[in-house]
Amino acid sequence: MAGPEAQEIMALRDLNVIERNEAGIAAAVGILKQRFGERFQTGKALREQHAHTTTYIPVQAPDGVAFPDSAEEVKDIVRVCADHRVPVIAFGTGTSLEGAVNAPGGGISLDTSRMNRILEVNPQDLDCTVEPGVTRQQLNDHLRDTGLFFPIDPGANASLGGMASTRASGTNAVRYGTMRENVLSLKAVLADGRLITTGKRARKSSAGYDLTRLFVGAEGTLGIITSLTLKLAGIPQAISGGVCPFPTLEQASEAVIGTIQMGIPVARIELVNALQMRAFKNYSKIDYPESPCLFVEFHGSDASVAEQAESFGEIAAEYGGGPFIWTSVAEERAKLWKARHDAYWSSLTLRPGAKGLSTDVCVPISRLAECIAETEQDIAEFGLIAPIVGHAGDGNFHTMILMDMNDPNEIERAEEFCARLNARAQRMDGTCTGEHGIGQGKIGFIEGEIGEEGVDAMRAIKRALDPDNIMNPGKIWPIRG
Amino acid sequence: MAGPEAQEIMALRDLNVIERNEAGIAAAVGILKQRFGERFQTGKALREQHAHTTTYIPVQAPDGVAFPDSAEEVKDIVRVCADHRVPVIAFGTGTSLEGAVNAPGGGISLDTSRMNRILEVNPQDLDCTVEPGVTRQQLNDHLRDTGLFFPIDPGANASLGGMASTRASGTNAVRYGTMRENVLSLKAVLADGRLITTGKRARKSSAGYDLTRLFVGAEGTLGIITSLTLKLAGIPQAISGGVCPFPTLEQASEAVIGTIQMGIPVARIELVNALQMRAFKNYSKIDYPESPCLFVEFHGSDASVAEQAESFGEIAAEYGGGPFIWTSVAEERAKLWKARHDAYWSSLTLRPGAKGLSTDVCVPISRLAECIAETEQDIAEFGLIAPIVGHAGDGNFHTMILMDMNDPNEIERAEEFCARLNARAQRMDGTCTGEHGIGQGKIGFIEGEIGEEGVDAMRAIKRALDPDNIMNPGKIWPIRG
Numbered sequence: 001m002a003g004p005e006a007q008e009i010m011a012l013r014d015l016n017v018i019e020r021n022e023a024g025i026a027a028a029v030g031i032l033k034q035r036f037g038e039r040f041q042t043g044k045a046l047r048e049q050h051a052h053t054t055t056y057i058p059v060q061a062p063d064g065v066a067f068p069d070s071a072e073e074v075k076d077i078v079r080v081c082a083d084h085r086v087p088v089i090a091f092g093t094g095t096s097l098e099g100a101v102n103a104p105g106g107g108i109s110l111d112t113s114r115m116n117r118i119l120e121v122n123p124q125d126l127d128c129t130v131e132p133g134v135t136r137q138q139l140n141d142h143l144r145d146t147g148l149f150f151p152i153d154p155g156a157n158a159s160l161g162g163m164a165s166t167r168a169s170g171t172n173a174v175r176y177g178t179m180r181e182n183v184l185s186l187k188a189v190l191a192d193g194r195l196i197t198t199g200k201r202a203r204k205s206s207a208g209y210d211l212t213r214l215f216v217g218a219e220g221t222l223g224i225i226t227s228l229t230l231k232l233a234g235i236p237q238a239i240s241g242g243v244c245p246f247p248t249l250e251q252a253s254e255a256v257i258g259t260i261q262m263g264i265p266v267a268r269i270e271l272v273n274a275l276q277m278r279a280f281k282n283y284s285k286i287d288y289p290e291s292p293c294l295f296v297e298f299h300g301s302d303a304s305v306a307e308q309a310e311s312f313g314e315i316a317a318e319y320g321g322g323p324f325i326w327t328s329v330a331e332e333r334a335k336l337w338k339a340r341h342d343a344y345w346s347s348l349t350l351r352p353g354a355k356g357l358s359t360d361v362c363v364p365i366s367r368l369a370e371c372i373a374e375t376e377q378d379i380a381e382f383g384l385i386a387p388i389v390g391h392a393g394d395g396n397f398h399t400m401i402l403m404d405m406n407d408p409n410e411i412e413r414a415e416e417f418c419a420r421l422n423a424r425a426q427r428m429d430g431t432c433t434g435e436h437g438i439g440q441g442k443i444g445f446i447e448g449e450i451g452e453e454g455v456d457a458m459r460a461i462k463r464a465l466d467p468d469n470i471m472n473p474g475k476i477w478p479i480r481g
Numbered sequence: 482m483a484g485p486e487a488q489e490i491m492a493l494r495d496l497n498v499i500e501r502n503e504a505g506i507a508a509a510v511g512i513l514k515q516r517f518g519e520r521f522q523t524g525k526a527l528r529e530q531h532a533h534t535t536t537y538i539p540v541q542a543p544d545g546v547a548f549p550d551s552a553e554e555v556k557d558i559v560r561v562c563a564d565h566r567v568p569v570i571a572f573g574t575g576t577s578l579e580g581a582v583n584a585p586g587g588g589i590s591l592d593t594s595r596m597n598r599i600l601e602v603n604p605q606d607l608d609c610t611v612e613p614g615v616t617r618q619q620l621n622d623h624l625r626d627t628g629l630f631f632p633i634d635p636g637a638n639a640s641l642g643g644m645a646s647t648r649a650s651g652t653n654a655v656r657y658g659t660m661r662e663n664v665l666s667l668k669a670v671l672a673d674g675r676l677i678t679t680g681k682r683a684r685k686s687s688a689g690y691d692l693t694r695l696f697v698g699a700e701g702t703l704g705i706i707t708s709l710t711l712k713l714a715g716i717p718q719a720i721s722g723g724v725c726p727f728p729t730l731e732q733a734s735e736a737v738i739g740t741i742q743m744g745i746p747v748a749r750i751e752l753v754n755a756l757q758m759r760a761f762k763n764y765s766k767i768d769y770p771e772s773p774c775l776f777v778e779f780h781g782s783d784a785s786v787a788e789q790a791e792s793f794g795e796i797a798a799e800y801g802g803g804p805f806i807w808t809s810v811a812e813e814r815a816k817l818w819k820a821r822h823d824a825y826w827s828s829l830t831l832r833p834g835a836k837g838l839s840t841d842v843c844v845p846i847s848r849l850a851e852c853i854a855e856t857e858q859d860i861a862e863f864g865l866i867a868p869i870v871g872h873a874g875d876g877n878f879h880t881m882i883l884m885d886m887n888d889p890n891e892i893e894r895a896e897e898f899c900a901r902l903n904a905r906a907q908r909m910d911g912t913c914t915g916e917h918g919i920g921q922g923k924i925g926f927i928e929g930e931i932g933e934e935g936v937d938a939m940r941a942i943k944r945a946l947d948p949d950n951i952m953n954p955g956k957i958w959p960i961r962g
Contacts, residue, residue: 166687167685197931202843204915206912206918209939261607301788364608426681437687453671454677461942476689
């Protein structure tokens with residue numbers, strides 16, 4: 001069923017072969033073993049775990065895993081790799097969905113888990129500085145008594161270095177922005193071992209190129225982030241949230257569009273289809289109707305939250321939604337969002353033994369309902385099992401294709417479905433990836449999005465900062481030409 | 482009075498000499514004259530006007546001014562310049578404060594004023610696409626009936642291409658962000674004449690390097706922007722604004738800090754010192770006390786605006802401010818903000834014949850009061866006339882030094898004052914430029930801010946995309962090493 005064009009696009013990923021530099025790898029492994037002792041490991045299980053991501057893409061393990069304690073040690077590792085022209089791949093928590101931590105040419109995985117210090121919290125300035133291995137939950141636990149929180153929430157308890165590198169976002173992005181908007185500055189070790197600082201703590205700056213934004217989303221291909229200064233938000237005076245069922249997914253999408261266009265400053269507005277609601281019931285034991293739903297949350301003063309909820313309720317009713325089931329109790333709200341965060345795991349219960357392939361398109365909000373409707377038709381037409389969840393307020397939604405990896409025909413159909421979905425989103429002036437990154441999985445689609453000229457510009461920047469291509473090679477764009 | 486170190490820093494600017502390529506310039510001028518006819522001008526007055534900016538930096542005129550109509554013509558001009566290794570400098574409205582449109586090695590000024598079409602407005606998606614010569618007032622006039630507006634407001638009626646290139650912001654940035662947050666994507670002609678598209682209209686994307694943000698703030702050194710897709714905001718249901726006097730500038734600064742830290746979503750909060758209030762009285766005929774003031778504006782629903790105003794009033798009173806003089810009438814509000822926008826021109830009335838040098842530091846909000854207090858002391862100590870205005874909610878403020886250009890000693894004192902101010906801001910973890918850009922004026926300060934490694938990374942990116950250094954050469958960083 002896969003057309004020749006889709007096959008070609010998907011195949012680009014598999015063609016992205018990085019040749020192994022065996023002599024260099026052996027030398028680097030030897031030096032790092034001696035220098036880092038127990039903090040450099042070469043056991044197979046550990047190496048494979050460091051290439052394993054929550055993805056269906058086959059594992060390509062690194063040759064060794066280093067556990068640096070400091071930026072100085074990161075410099076040291078990168079210099080060894082540079083001297084021997086060996087790939088170095090930063091690793092956070094391994095929750096990438098696109099094979100971003102795979103090592104197609106082998107090399108060294110640089111595990112940042114020991115670099116997990118919160119270096120500075122400046123409550124007066126609503127910012128903090130952390131090492132890259134700090135996870136978002138760790139940061140929020142640490143901030144608990146300050147009245148502040150870090151709002152970016154991709155679901156997984158990812159590392160902040162990894163979140164920056166994939167330009168992650170998640171449920172709160174519609175109100176608080178993505179990692180793009182919430183990293184004030186960072187430090188990174190470049191391919192030549194030099195440590196770069198991209199800026200100060202000022203809220204805005206016009207001092208030259210935006211190096212911060214260049215590293216955010218670069219997927220570790222330009223350098224290894226060793227610290228990040230992040231914006232924080234005040235915990236709102238009032239938070240309320242609820243679930244609103246709709247007769248159809250299209251009506252739910254229309255209600256999202258109406259909510260955004262009315263300018264309601266909703267903090268979260270998540271679209272869930274009926275199949276995913278069943279998965280939530282199975283896995284998270286929450287009791288809501290098995291019909292398409294919106295999960296919403298409002299932040300603000302007591303008055304503003306009430307006003308927002310009322311306006312949203314009116315819009316939802318206009319599109320046939322309701323009743324609007326509220327959970328003002330914090331514990332119930334937590335349960336609701338825990339279910340949402342576990343969407344990946346709960347969807348896997350719908351087909352035990354299957355592997356999940358999560359799509360990630362993001363379109364202008366006016367095209368959202370149409371894009372989702374065509375995608376649902378495709379799911380039926382291709383005979384796939386694929387629940388839908390989405391950060392609909394941004395125009396971003398995921399289908400989680402549950403694949404029997406022993407059925408090549410099904411895998412082929414899934415890939416054809418993805419190719420059509422990504423092309424559809426791009427045709428609608430959207431992107432194939434709202435928040436997961438290109439990694440290996442979407443390499444075939446980036447040229448369709450920004451053209452050969454754009455990809456060439458990325459390649460030129462990459463060559464300028466990493467001429468030997470040692471920083472996470474084989475990611476983001478096809479190797480050719 | 483200028484210490485040797487400050488002299489060295491300021492001198493870097495003057496050392497940034499770009500050698501003139503006389504033969505190339507003559508050839509390019511000849512070709513462009515033939516190709517563009519009346520739309521290529523070489524008259525002295527026009528050329529000087531195209532290097533003239535609202536700045537004290539001496540004029541360095543280009544050799545000719547081209548007026549392209551389209552991206553195709555921009556490609557054409559850039560290709561001619563590339564073939565002959567001739568500088569090409571994009572020009573919007575000439576309101577740069579840092580010599581960004583000067584032509585230190587001569588070359589061609591590319592005036593975007595004819596590229597002033599609003600290509601697309603998508604009210605449902607809250608975005609629009611414009612050519613670079615469209616000014617912000619033109620865009621807002623065009624949007625009038627849509628219920629939307631473009632919130633970035635640097636005061637001057639600048640072109641949107643220029644605003645993107647300097648990463649401009651202004652009074653609304655505290656609520657709506659800067660050009661960094663409000664350009665969704667753009668098209669630009671690179672130094673090799675190829676047209677690049679940086680992305681689609683999706684609100685967020687993780688598709689490779691953030692080329693959009695790389696061009697925003699690049700001051701035309703990487704390419705010529707030929708169109709921009711911008712975020713728009715809904716015109717708030719209610720707007721109210723007012724002026725609140727304070728006994729001292731420090732108390733006013735403290736009130737700003739309190740307002741931001743309380744999380745009041747103020748749309749504008751502008752600091753004005755007593756001397757600037759006098760200038761407003763002179764020039765704009767507004768009738769307020771000649772004491773330090775905050776100009777504030779609140780956007781939201783009727784209820785939310787009232788709530789914000791009440792909270793602000795309480796904080797102001799805590800710091801000795803008041804009475805809070807309100808102007809709920811739209812015309813009065815317009816007069817107030819017109820005065821604020823004309824700050825540059827009104828301050829010049831304080832010393833007829835003087836030239837103005839506007840500083841632009843931006844510090845973390847917790848350091849704002851301290852930074853302003855030390856700066857006020859310096860103004861007195863150096864015997865300068867320098868009113869202060871600031872986008873205080875971001876920690877950004879300007880001193881407008883009024884200089885007698887016939888008094889070398891005064892110029893030297895002013896430069897020493899600037900060097901101290903910029904170093905102070907950087908020491909406080911802030912920037913020497915919150916929104917004006919580096920241009921030529923602040924070339925001596927960028928290494929103090931992001932280090933040699935950061936500047937080297939910028940140079941490497943520049944070389945990768947513009948190996949012959951034809952795109953606005955001699956800006957942003959010192960030529961050396």
